Amino acid sequence: MKKYLYLSFLFVLVLLSSCSTSPEKNIENHWPHAGITYEIFVQSFYDSDGDGIGDFNGVTKKLDHVKELGANAIWFMPIMPSPSYHKYDVTDYKAIHPDYGTIDDFKLMLQKAHEKDIKIVIDLIINHTSSKHxxxxxxxxxxxxxxxxxxxxxxxxxxxxxxxxxxxxxxxxxxxxxxxxxxxxxxxxGFFIDGMPDLNFDNPKVREEIYEIGRFWLEEIGVDGFRLDAAKHIFPDDRAVDNHAFWKEFRSEMTKIKPDVYLVGEVYDMKEVVAPYLPGLPALFNFDFHYTLLRAYEEENGMLLAKNQKEILDYYQEISEEFIDATFSSNHDQPRLLNSLDSNPKKLKQAITILMSMPGAPYLYYGEEIGMLGKKPDENIREPFLWDIKANDTGRATWIEAVYSIDEMVTPLSIQKSMSTSFFNHYKEVIKLRNSNRALALGDLTLFDQELPKPLMAFFRSYEDQKLFVVHNLSDQTISIEAPKDFDEVLYNLGLGTLDEKMIVLPPYSSVMLTKK
Incomplete structure (x- = not known):
């Protein structure tokens, strides 16, 4: 009897072992290199106490939304005390803005997020302080x-x-x-405005103050990493070498506390200017991805984005093999993606499909998953999330009167959940696809080298013995092409894209992903 019990125990261990190596589990464990990060402006996310302003208790309440969407991490825009609504001018680096709650509220949110395997990254603004600091x-x-x-x-x-x-x-x-x-x-x-005086990083005392702030959030609070604002402007542009050296030093100090600390930098410039920051900031936002994606739609030039992305990836690989390409289709500084895509829902669904089919570690801006709208000024790109219809939405923030993301123009999440064709359910579907497919999440990018109609974007994604062929039609015309040899099974299609024998048929703004049987 003991023998059979022992064999049964071994069988259970084998089953558990096989479960732990499933594609989806392994890919989630590859954050931040291949994971998905969800950007939140707390002020507009969820108001738990009825004061009109989003808060961390509200975030805690809505962590299941982040999990359901399929994101692996949250990046919080500035959360520290500040005299401005956006909070990019800090007055206290070791506190939470009182509008957002207390440090204990933040710790509770952090604990609950970690219990759900959601990492937490916070904005750290050290180029400057508030003039009221x-x-x-x-x-x-x-x-x-x-x-x-x-x-x-x-x-x-x-x-x-x-x-x-x-x-x-x-x-x-x-x-x-x-x-x-x-x-x-x-x-x-003050590089930006008079209310944001630049710190003097030639002063060793300033650098030590900053390192101590980093230690506080990593060691005492327990966050997983930082998004470094204005990373290019620690020193003036003509002192780029000093900028690079500082970030190496910063990284060295932070890894003493947390060896796997995640650092993602905002360096908004050409790849030749961005690349030297990689040794200090292993993750960098890919602004080119966002702008080239929009250009590709404007010009109906599909390969424009694929070729540009391949060029950037190859260039960065020569600088650092461990770099993380933080791709995004929109963020808090650009008009909402749906506005930038002529309010065309087909384009929005395809744009996120393109983002998820490309290499990198994608970022999603809160509200894009329900098609929120917004244009400059910045406040209107950061309008409150629509959880439910206005009459029932007790958590909707009211700190600003929304102009674009209103019930008459945006369908709230509660309704979209029950709509099979909604933006939300499309986002969930394509994120789940990426999270469960190694080639999409972790694979190399190889361009399709045959002549194509101009609106088509086509490339291969390869990981170990798995290879996918991906094609997107960025036009309002139906286009057909012959499928590459041996790619004879549809893994995913959008917009009624099909494989008819050896021909891929692509209606307007449709996509097809093929694999081998």
Whole structure:
């Protein structure tokens, strides 16, 4: 009898072992290299206490939504005390904005998220502080103040030629970078606006303050990583080498606390400028992906995105084999994706399908999964999430009166859940496909090298012995092409794309993924 019990026990162990190596489980364990991260603006997500502002208790309540969608992590836009609604000008780096709750509320959310295998990444804004931060309040008191050298100061006569110089960059159209505090002849430097004075990273004390802030959130609170805002602007553009060196140092300090800490940087520029940041910031946002995706639709030029992505991946691979390509189709700084795609629902569904069929670690902006709308100014790209129809939506934030994402224009989540053709159910379907398919999540990208009609995007995804052929039609015309040899089974189709014997038939804005039997 004992013998049979022992054999039964071994059989159970074998079953458990086989379950633990299923494709979906393994792919989830590959976060952040292949996982999906969901970006949340807490203020607009879910209001748990009826004050009109989203909060962390609300996030805790809606973690199941993130899990159901298929995301592996959450990136929170700024969560620390700040005088601005967006909170990119911090006044206290070791606290939670009171509108969002308490540090205990955040810890509870973190605990519940980790119980659901959801990682937590927070925005860390260290290029600058708020002009109301205690450090700056002290700094502006005079040249002899101990905090004076925490910021960049210069006498007016030494910077006269720069005072009215308009500096246009990809991530800022600011007119003035040197600002008068009104307390003498000294001006301070603030790359973005006067309310955001830049910290002086030539000062070792400043660097140690920043490392201590990182240690606090990693060690005492337990977050999984940071999104580093304005990573290109720690030092001025003409000191790029110093920027690269700082981020290497920052990474070294953070890995002492958490060896697997996730660091994703915002470096908005050409690949040649972005690539040298990889040794310090192993994950970098791929802004080219977003803009080239939109251009591909505008020009009905399918291979434009595929060729650009292949070029970037090959280029970065030469710099660092461990780089993480943080792709995205939209975020908090760009108009909502549906607006950018002419409010065409077919394009929106295909755009997320393209994102999920490409290599990288995709980011999803909250609300895109229900087709939320929004245009500049930024506040209207960050409008409240629509959980239910307005009359029943007790958790909908009201801090701003929505202009675009309103019931008359966007179908709330509660209704979309019961609609088989809804945006939400499409997002769930294509994310599940990616999360359960190794070639889509982890595979290499190889371009289809045969001549194609201009609107078609076609490529192969390969991982070990699995190979997929993916084709997207970015036009409003039906197009047919011959399937590559031996690709004779449809893994996935969108928009009634089909395989008819050896011909792939692609109606407007349709996609087909083929595998081998």
């Amino acid at each position: 205690p450090w700056f309040v002290e700094s502006r008191k005079g040249r002899d103040n101990p905090y004076r050298d925490y910021y960049v100061w210069a006498q007016k006569d030494t910077i006269a030629d720069f005072l009215n110089k308009k500096a246009i960059t990809l991530d800022s159209d600011n007119i003035r970078q040197w600002h008068d505090p009104g307390v003498g002849e000294d001006f301070y430097y």
